[in-house]
Structures are given as structure tokens and as C-alpha cells.
Amino acid sequence: xxxxxxxxxxxxxxxxxxxxxxxxxxxxxxxxxxxxxxxxxxxxxxxxxxxxxxxxxxxxxxxxxxxxxxxxxxxxxxxxxxxxxxxxxxxxxxxxxxxxxxxxxxxxxxxxxxxxxxxxxxxxxxxxxxxxxxxxxxxxxxxxxxxxxxxxxxxxxxxxxxxxxxxxxxxxxxxxxxxxxxxxxxxxxxxxxxxxxxxxxxxxxxxxxxxxxxxxxxxxxxxxxxxxxxxxxxxxxxxxxxxxxxxxxxxxxxxxxxxxxxxxxxxxxxxxxxxxxxxxxxxxxxxxxxxxxxxxxxxxxxxxxxxxxxxxxxxxxxxxxxxxxxxxxxxxxxxxxxxxxxxxxxxxxxxxxxxxxxxxxxxxxxxxxxxx
Numbered sequence: 001x002x003x004x005x006x007x008x009x010x011x012x013x014x015x016x017x018x019x020x021x022x023x024x025x026x027x028x029x030x031x032x033x034x035x036x037x038x039x040x041x042x043x044x045x046x047x048x049x050x051x052x053x054x055x056x057x058x059x060x061x062x063x064x065x066x067x068x069x070x071x072x073x074x075x076x077x078x079x080x081x082x083x084x085x086x087x088x089x090x091x092x093x094x095x096x097x098x099x100x101x102x103x104x105x106x107x108x109x110x111x112x113x114x115x116x117x118x119x120x121x122x123x124x125x126x127x128x129x130x131x132x133x134x135x136x137x138x139x140x141x142x143x144x145x146x147x148x149x150x151x152x153x154x155x156x157x158x159x160x161x162x163x164x165x166x167x168x169x170x171x172x173x174x175x176x177x178x179x180x181x182x183x184x185x186x187x188x189x190x191x192x193x194x195x196x197x198x199x200x201x202x203x204x205x206x207x208x209x210x211x212x213x214x215x216x217x218x219x220x221x222x223x224x225x226x227x228x229x230x231x232x233x234x235x236x237x238x239x240x241x242x243x244x245x246x247x248x249x250x251x252x253x254x255x256x257x258x259x260x261x262x263x264x265x266x267x268x269x270x271x272x273x274x275x276x277x278x279x280x281x282x283x284x285x286x287x288x289x290x291x292x293x294x295x296x297x298x299x300x301x302x303x304x305x306x307x308x309x310x311x312x313x314x315x316x317x318x319x320x321x322x323x324x325x326x327x328x329x330x331x332x333x334x335x336x337x338x339x340x341x342x343x344x345x346x347x348x349x350x351x352x353x354x355x356x357x358x359x360x361x362x363x364x365x366x367x368x369x370x371x372x
Contacts, residue, residue, distance in 0.1 A: 012061070014087045015232075016040040016080065018070050018127055019097030021048025021290070023198030024146060026055070026297040027225035028094060033059035035229065040083030040090070042068040042076075043097065045288035048295060062087070070097045070123030071115070073130075080130045089138065092232045093131035095124040095168075096146040099285055100161040100200070102271070103207035112205070113160050115285050120164035125171060128188075132175075135186050142232050145172050145190040146224070149240075149248040152192070153259065155215070156267035157208065176237065189231045192249065194219050194242030197305035199295040205283035210272035217244050218305045221297045223312065230316045242309045 015032045019025035021043035029039055033056040041052050041063050049065045056063035064086045066079040084090060098120040101112045128143055135141030150158065151165040169190065176188045195214030198221050206212050219242055227241045240246050251259055282289040298305075 011088060013037040013091045014040070014083065014089060015092040015094065016042060016083055016090055016127075016131070017094045017096060018042045018068070018076075018123065019146075020052050021045040021288075022295045023200060023297055023299075024193070024196060024221045024224045024228075025094070025096040026052050027221040028096065028228050029063070030055045030059060030297075031222070031225040031229045032092075033061040033063070036061055037092075038087040039063045040079065040087070041065050042070065042079050043288075044069055044284075045290035045295075047290040047292050048288075051294040051296070069119075070126060071118035073126040076123075076126045076130050080134065084134065090131060090134055090141065092142045092144065093127060094144045094146065094228060094232075095127040096228075097123045097127075098146075098161070098164075098200070099204065100158065101205045101207070101285065102157050102212045103160075103205075104157060105159045107207045108160065112285065113163075116160035117164055117167075120161065121167045121171075124168050128171075128175065132186070136184070139185050142187040142189070144228055144232055145188075146228065147172075147190040147192045149192055149194060149242075149245040151190070153248040153252040155263050155271075157271055187232075187235055189236055189238065191224070191227050191231050191239045191241060192245050193224050193227075194244045194309075196221050196224055197299045197301040198297070199299045201299055201301075202295070203282065203284045203289045205285045206277055208272055208277055211275045211277050212271055213273045214299075214301065215244075215270045216304065217242070218301050219309060220302075220305045220307050223307065223309050227309075227312055227316075234316075239312075239315065241312050243311050246311060 013032070013036070015037045017025050017029050017032070017039060020029050020039075020041035022045070025043065026048070029041060029052050032039055038061060039056055041049050041056070043049050043052075044067060046067060049067065053063045053065050064083055066082050068075045068079045070076055080090065100116055100120065101108060103112075124145055128145075131141065131143050135143075145168055147168060148161075148165045150162045151169040154162040154166070172188060172190050179186055179188060195216065195218045197214065197218050201212050201214065204212065224241060227239055231239045240249065248259075
């Protein structure tokens with residue numbers, strides 16, 4: 001991945017990340033910091049935010065912590081002002097904040113749906129509006145929506161989250177068409193994620209009998225962070241991360257009803273561990289749950305999580321992929337050529353052998369004919 005330390009104004013990039021205290025947001029803050037960006041860290045959990053600030057500083061960059069509930073548009077606006085007062089104009093805005101409830105729809109409460117929607121969907125809307133208010137006058141900037149395969153393919157037990165991600169997808173497409181109409185140079189991208197090993201499964205509210213888990217295959221949050229940083233520096237409307245994301249999106253386009261039936265059978269067990277859920281555990285639907293504890297970027301599934309996505313590598317390294325492809329074609333061509341030559345040599349040898357046998361067989365007959 002290329003390193004970009006400065007923007008067109010020859011100053012460090014200024015990046016705002018919502019949901020920056022843990023998970024994907026935390027890993028993304030580190031990834032941008034390693035490229036020299038100045039970062040506005042927005043979230044509710046103070047312990048996680050302070051630890052994220054330390055991550056950025058350890059990488060040699062600077063960060064501003066702004067305690068923010070993205071469900072409140074006034075707080076989002078105030079956070080943007082604080083970041084620009086500290087670092088200057090915002091170049092990249094990453095809408096990552098989310099919350100959810102694991103539950104069958106029949107067991108969901110109205111206020112649970114409302115809160116998930118306000119945070120996950122409307123938080124993205126407010127962030128996008130706030131970023132556009134600052135980027136449109138300059139006609140430059142990048143907004144990244146952290147999406148999901150679930151923005152296209154709904155699964156059981158996550159109706160609130162799937163609904164929010166579907167809404168973000170539609171909202172993003174709508175706003176993108178408006179920017180194109182205005183011939184704007186602002187980039188608006190959505191990065192569709194696979195299942196990720198983040199702390200959300202430890203603090204998202206659940207009505208399930210067993211502890212929730214990401215649907216395998218599981219990827220580390222650094223894979224998501226690399227995708228976000230790459231998307232922020234390339235003119236790409238949408239980026240798919242992980243083969244499972246590609247399969248879910250394409251499968252939903254081709255065989256949606258078959259996926260309905262498959263998920264009806266496998267969608268419950270694949271989202272729960274064998275460990276019984278504690279109904280009294282803390283959850284972050286209304287308030288952060290860090291309580292002085294830093295959860296970091298990773299969840300509890302390190303041993304099962306993948307540290308790379310070959311699909312993402314292929315997408316973000318087209319030149320290297322071309323070289324690999326040409327090398328493979330050359331190798332196969334050479335192998336086929338050797339095979340043909342070997343086959344031809346064997347055929348020639350066999351032909352010569354048959355000819356010799358025929359001559360040996362005809363000699364006695366000719367001799368006897370001469371004798372007669």
C-alpha cells in the first residue's frame with residue numbers, strides 16, 4: 001500500500017474517524033497515523049479514546065480526542081469544528097460508528113430499533129452532512145462509509161443492523177449521484193466488510209441464549225483498516241473486502257431465495273458460540289461500556305481470524321496481479337510447449353519403432369519369394 005503523508009496543500013492529512021475507540025475505528029486510526037495523518041478521534045468511550053490517542057502518538061503523529069455521540073447531529077458538528085480548529089480543514093471523514101442488538105425481530109423493542117438506527121445509520125448521515133458542509137466550498141475531500149456485506153444481504157438475528165447498513169447503501173448512492181450532478185471532485189466511497197474480530201461481540205446487546213460471534217470466515221480489523229486507507233486515496237465508489245463479502249453480494253444478486261432458505265437453516269448456529277450468554281452483562285446501546293477499560297481493536301477470536309484478504313490484495317495491487325498473471329500464463333505456456341514437444345518426440349519414436357518392425361517382418365517374405 002502506498003504511503004501518503006501530505007495532501008495537495010502540503011500539510012499532513014486531516015482525518016476524522018467516528019467509532020475510533022475500538023475495533024475497526026481503532027485499527028484505522030493506527031493505519032492513518034502510520035502515514036502521518038493528523039486524526040480526530042470521535043467516540044463515547046473515554047478509556048478507548050485515550051488509548052487510541054496513544055496509538056496515534058506512538059506512530060509519530062497527532063490526535064485530538066472528542067467525546068461524541070454520533071446520534072446527536074449537534075455533537076457531530078461541534079466535533080468537526082474542534083478538529084478543524086486544531087488541525088485545519090478536514091480531508092478525509094470515515095463514518096464507522098455503530099451499535100446493534102442481536103435478536104429475532106419478534107423480540108426487539110421499538111426503542112432498540114430506534115437507537116441502532118440513530119447510531120449506525122443516522123450517525124453516518126450526520127457525519128456525511130457535516131463533512132460535506134466543509135468539503136463542498138473547497139470542492140475536495142473524501143468520505144468513507146464503513147459498510148458490510150449485510151448492506152446487500154440481510155441475515156437472521158441482525159435485522160436492526162442489516163436495516164441500517166442497507167439504508168447507508170441507499171443513502172450513499174443517492175448522495176453520490178448528487179455530487180456527480182454537481183460535477184464535484186468530492187469522493188464518496190463505501191467499503192463493504194466481512195465478519196471481523198472486533199470487541200462488538202462483547203458489548204453489543206443481545207437477546208440470544210448463547211454468546212454471539214461473527215459469521216466465519218473472520219478477518220482481523222487491520223484488514224478492514226487497510227481497505228479504508230486504500231479507498232481514501234483512490235477514486236473507487238465501492239470496495240469489497242474478503243471472499244465471503246463477494247460471495248454474499250453476488251449470491252444475493254443471482255440466487256436470493258436460495259440464500260433465504262440456506263440462512264433460515266444455518267443463520268442461527270453460525271452466529272452463536274457454545275457458551276451461554278450472561279443476561280446481566282453490560283452493553284453499549286445507550287452508554288459506553290469501557291468503564292476505564294480499553295478494549296482495543298481485537299475481539300476474542302484471534303485464533304480464528306485471518307490477517308489478510310487475498311481478494312483485497314488483488315484489488316489494491318493491480319500491477320502486481322498483472323505481473324503474477326503474466327508469469328502464470330508464461331509458465332503454463334512453457335509447460336504446454338514442453339508437453340507437446342515430449343508428446344511429439346514419443347510419437348516420432350513410436351512411429352520409427354513401428355517402421356522398423358514392419359521392415360523386419362517383410363524381409364523373410366521377400367527372401368522366400370526370391371528363393372522360389
